[in-house]
Amino acid sequence: MCRYDRPSDRSESPSHSGPHWRRFRASLRNTRPSGVGVARRVGSTESVGQLRSGFLSWDVHLQKFDRQAEATFDLGAARRLLGRTSGFCEVEPGVGEVEDDGYAEVYYGVEPSSDVMVAARGSSSGVIRLICELAAELRMAVFFPTETDWGVAVLGVSQVDDLPDRSWEGWENFGEGFRPPTPVVCDGLEDLAAVLRSSYDHWQTWAYGHE
Numbered sequence: 001m002c003r004y005d006r007p008s009d010r011s012e013s014p015s016h017s018g019p020h021w022r023r024f025r026a027s028l029r030n031t032r033p034s035g036v037g038v039a040r041r042v043g044s045t046e047s048v049g050q051l052r053s054g055f056l057s058w059d060v061h062l063q064k065f066d067r068q069a070e071a072t073f074d075l076g077a078a079r080r081l082l083g084r085t086s087g088f089c090e091v092e093p094g095v096g097e098v099e100d101d102g103y104a105e106v107y108y109g110v111e112p113s114s115d116v117m118v119a120a121r122g123s124s125s126g127v128i129r130l131i132c133e134l135a136a137e138l139r140m141a142v143f144f145p146t147e148t149d150w151g152v153a154v155l156g157v158s159q160v161d162d163l164p165d166r167s168w169e170g171w172e173n174f175g176e177g178f179r180p181p182t183p184v185v186c187d188g189l190e191d192l193a194a195v196l197r198s199s200y201d202h203w204q205t206w207a208y209g210h211e
Helices: 019-031 048-052 075-083 125-138 157-162 169-174 189-209
Strands: 058-063 088-092 095-099 103-107 115-120 141-145 150-155 184-186
Touching: 058 125, 058 189, 075 088, 075 125, 095 125, 103 125, 115 125, 125 141, 125 150, 125 189, 141 189, 150 157, 150 189, 157 184, 184 189
Parallel strands: 150 184
Antiparallel strands: 058 115, 058 141, 088 095, 095 103, 103 115, 141 150
8 A cells, every 4th residue: 555644855856965865874873783773673573564663774775887987777767667566656756665575665766866775674585676676677786784884786797897986975975984895796686685685684683683
């Protein structure tokens, strides 16, 4: 069931300094293993309503690059992919929810931009599959929480050359003094899914440890 009454600050158009990145920066303290806060346990046995109100989320940031610079992803292709995703519902322009065996919010915007954010609040193979399909369809790098900081995964060696060098101003959104990580090169969607499942499992262990 679609819901259109969720409070938000999503009216501005997205860019590396726009609402996706501001929401991403604000989430760092609650997503990174070094973050601060009291976590509540999230799991597949909880209702969608419980998951939706969860204090912490596992946030994955997809970023489009081309020849070491930010590039605009195909918003039409993203909308078509989301539209055929089981359990997906657009709750307001540029923002959707995925409800299957877990729950996630997807921020993709209403105007052409370079980034998509997925905030998951429960373990879900469907959400991980969606992230992988977005990365493949839109040719985007996937930034994910690691045990100590942030990692990045790409599909295929060709995408490594598209990643920016240390001069990219977007690195500052990951934290002061953040050093670009060595990319994890995945041969296909299954490899990328395994990387993301490992990231989620470590994040979940960290969240449980703060109960």
